[in-house]
């Protein structure tokens with residue numbers, strides 16, 4: 302791969318080397334001292350995996366372009382990678398990159414039932430379950446709309462759902478996203494630069510040059526010879542890290558609980574409420590990140606005030622007599638939403654399969670081998686437990702029953 306990249310115009314590879322490191326696994330080692338801010342690697346535009354390159358490929362492009370509705374960026378890149386992997390000749394350079402990719406991933410979508418059960422009750426558990434279902438649906442669509450239409454390009458034995466999941470994880474864990482000056486975004490995979498592991502000791506130090514289309518890496522800090530070079534993947538909480546990248550950071554400062562607020566379309570005054578949510582910068586399904594520093598973000602109250610508003614409340618907001626965003630609608634509305642929040646959070650906390658203290662005990666006793674899937678899942682669940690410690694609110698059995706039995710049409714569903 303490196304010689305192909307150098308021939309293609311990559312700069313900086315003579316000072317960098319792939320190496321194995323404890324904890325992060327394979328990564329990039331520097332062979333010289335690096336000063337923070339200096340440009341250390343450039344991967345030229347021509348060798349990047351991007352939607353543009355997939356579409357302009359003479360074999361693959363027409364098949365991708367014929368898909369209606371158009372495929373998602375994720376699906377285009379995943380199909381591109383699988384397509385190159387399936388070729389027995391041609392695409393020599395890209396194929397050296399594909400053969401350097403991991404053969405399997407530790408994203409939570411690959412967890413066994415038992416491993417996933419360790420974090421039952423967390424948003425990771427719910428999202429992973431939903432994701433597994435979504436991937437099956439997406440694969441079915443892709444197989445019908447694209448693969449089956451071009452069996453010569455997409456031999457079914459090399460485009461199975463397992464292959465698709467592998468390719469998706471390749472995209473999730475190795476691609477880089479950039480916002481362009483016109484506001485649009487670009488997602489790409491850069492061979493060799495995708496071998497750089499994450500550290501929160503550096504800030505973002507990967508850059509896309511809009512003019513040349515090249516991808517560059519700057520030194521995020523000073524490095525000594527032999528040090529591992531890092532980039533910064535972003536302020537990502539553990540549940541997302543585990544879902545997309547297959548690892549967690551113990552005591553991750555970016556941890557959050559993704560709370561999804563949603564309302565059934567059959568709920569009273571749904572359409573009117575939908576308009577009010579949109580004008581408040583929300584939607585009928587709104588995801589809010591709960592963090593230790595902001596455990597009750599304003600958007601939760603904004604959403605619930607509208608959701609629980611009665612006829613007169615809705616009229617008052619619509620006529621702008623009340624700003625439903627940061628002002629309470631009425632005492633009764635406010636009491637109702639606060640009571641509901643209390644009940645729901647208690648219900649949520651009670652859904653955790655293993656109590657926090659037990660998980661922490663198990664982690665300390667080494668019940669889960671460090672780094673294995675269940676260890677990562679236990680960390681994820683225990684960190685949620687840390688957030689909920691001391692916030693247990695007693696709930697009456699009848700209320701718990703109501704919560705467990707499901708929600709009324711106007712209720713918030715705590716899901717992700």
Ligand SMILES: C[S@@+](CC[C@H](N)C(=O)[O-])C[C@H]1O[C@@H](n2cnc3c(N)ncnc32)[C@H](O)[C@@H]1O
Nearest residue numbers: 324325326327474475495496497498499546548
């Ligand atoms: C962009 S790739 C980096 C190269 C990768 N280690 C490899 O061998 O191909 C991202 C993957 O590296 C691993 N990784 C990156 N940063 C890590 C970290 N700080 N701790 C543990 N694993 C990490 C995870 O498996 C992640 O999905």
